[in-house]
Amino acid sequence: MSTSPDVTPDGVGHLDHVPFAEALRTFAAAPSVLIALDFDGCLAPFVPDPADARPLPEASKALRRLSATDGVQLALVSGRPVDQLQALADPPAGTWLVGSHGAETAELDADGTLHRVPFTLAGTEADLLAEVTSAVEGIAALHPGTWVEHKPAAAVLHSRTAAEDVAERALSAAHDGPGQLPGVHAMHGNQVVELAVVDVTKGAALTALRERLGEVAVLYAGDDVTDETALATLGRGDLGIKVGQAETVAPFRVADEPAMARVLTDLASWRASHHQD
Numbered sequence: 001m002s003t004s005p006d007v008t009p010d011g012v013g014h015l016d017h018v019p020f021a022e023a024l025r026t027f028a029a030a031p032s033v034l035i036a037l038d039f040d041g042c043l044a045p046f047v048p049d050p051a052d053a054r055p056l057p058e059a060s061k062a063l064r065r066l067s068a069t070d071g072v073q074l075a076l077v078s079g080r081p082v083d084q085l086q087a088l089a090d091p092p093a094g095t096w097l098v099g100s101h102g103a104e105t106a107e108l109d110a111d112g113t114l115h116r117v118p119f120t121l122a123g124t125e126a127d128l129l130a131e132v133t134s135a136v137e138g139i140a141a142l143h144p145g146t147w148v149e150h151k152p153a154a155a156v157l158h159s160r161t162a163a164e165d166v167a168e169r170a171l172s173a174a175h176d177g178p179g180q181l182p183g184v185h186a187m188h189g190n191q192v193v194e195l196a197v198v199d200v201t202k203g204a205a206l207t208a209l210r211e212r213l214g215e216v217a218v219l220y221a222g223d224d225v226t227d228e229t230a231l232a233t234l235g236r237g238d239l240g241i242k243v244g245q246a247e248t249v250a251p252f253r254v255a256d257e258p259a260m261a262r263v264l265t266d267l268a269s270w271r272a273s274h275h276q277d
Contacts, residue, residue: 020252024263027239028270030217035066035267036075036098036206036230037260038222039089041190042243043076045257048161050080050149053088056257060090062264067092069271073213077202079187079194079226081151082106082114101187101226102205103153103198121153121197128183128197129153135178136195143170154196167191189224203229219267221260 027033037043043055043063055063066072075096078085082099086108091097093110106114121129133148133155140146145162148155157174159167174193179186187194202222210218210233220230221241231240231250240250243260254260 021266023239023252024267025270027217027219027237028267029274030071030237032071032073032214032216033271034073034075034210034213034216034218035264036077036096036209036218036220038202038224038227038243039076039078039080039085041223042221042257042260043089046160046190050158050160051088055089056261059257059261059264062261062268063095064092065268066264066271067094069268072271073216075206075209077102077206077220077222077227077230079156079189079192079224082116086112086114096209098202098205098209100151100153100200101194101196102200102202102208103151103196105205105209119152125153125183125197128181129155132178132181132184132195132197136174139170139173139177143167143173146170151194151196153198153200154194156192156194158192160191187226189226201229202226203231203233206230207233221254221263 040046040053043059044053047053063074067074075098076085076089076091077098079101080099082097082104085097085099091108093108095108097106097108104119105117108114136155136157137148140148140157143162143166145166146157146159148157157170159170171193175186178184179195183197185196185199217237218234219239220234221243223243228249234240242248242250242253254263
């Protein structure tokens with residue numbers, strides 16, 4: 001993997017001497033665009049209790065401006081379940097919500113109803129999920145400060161509120177125990193390990209959404225290792241942005257969530273200006 005260039009506090013970076021701002025302006029001028037964004041660590045700062053996470057007001061305002069502009073489709077792509085993502089993000093009508101790392105996809109209509117792409121577990125997958133969930137709950141009970149999140153196709157062990165040594169032992173136990181069962185797919189994120197019983201990735205979900213929407217240029221931004229599968233799908237005419245300092249395949253990066261909010265604000269202004277011309 002390569003490491004993309006650093007950016008200044010106002011969100012402007014360079015790749016091979018091509019300004020980040022120029023790349024954003026070029027993307028803003030595309031006839032039809034899909035702006036797909038991770039939630040935690042991209043739109044919403046990390047907080048001790050994930051239920052308290054909310055997008056930064058500037059980011060929410062920019063998304064609403066973008067959603068009202070012709071030729072723009074929005075998507076939030078997250079490890080969170082779709083219902084939770086809707087409740088926390090409060091996205092504009094018409095936004096696509098991709099949850100559980102791609103296991104769930106739904107479109108939000110104007111009255112707040114989610115129109116879901118069908119997803120069900122096979123009988124053997126449901127049985128495996130029950131086994132994995134029981135095992136992960138047992139691990140959490142033995143490691144203070146860790147807890148389990150339940151998803152339609154996965155059990156997730158969170159360790160953000162545990163002591164560092166306790167968190168390390170708990171995550172290792174989940175990965176080396178139930179994470180090794182046949183049919184289980186272990187995914188590591190920021191202080192979490194997710195054990196899924198179906199093989200899903202954000203990259204596969206983004207590809208499927210792109211095919212559903214037709215010919216669009218895609219901007220994808222995210223902070224987590226799980227976002228790399230989505231960033232790796234991008235091609236000519238697309239734009240990938242890494243939030244934070246982790247290693248990435250993305251050509252551009254911003255420092256943090258406020259910087260990402262400024263990028264979205266600029267993009268909304270440029271898109272609106274181009275549409276008026």
